[in-house]
Amino acid sequence: MIFFILIWSICTVAFFALASCMSKHQKQIFGRELTASKTKLATLVGWVLLIIALVICITHGNLSNMISYWVGALTFSALFVGLCLSYFAHKAKQWVMACIVIAIVSCITYII
DSSP: OHHHHHHHHHHHHHHHHHHTTSHHHHHHHHSSOOOHHHHHHHHHHHHHHHHHHHHHHHTTSOHHHHHHHHHHHHHHHHHHHHHHHHHOGGGHHHHHHHHHHHHHHHHHHHHO
16 A cells, blocks of 8 residues: 555655646646746656656556556556646645655655
């Protein structure tokens, strides 16, 4: 279960970063549009985090099973981010910080 929470939280932060690339969500989250360089940075961070989550999955089991596991975590992450941006957009920064803390705690717990 800790492994799923780790992958889910990394993917969730990645999807929030990718959502920050769109002007509508930038206005929801930050109250204004970001500069082009910050938008590119958010895009890069989002994709890198998704790749990191995939690599973590692939290295911890059978390739086909873990890719399916990653896709399942992506599904739950996308659903969570979609619901947060639809109904709790004003608290998006707090959700991202909570997911980062969850990722760190679950990573430490998984390693121990």
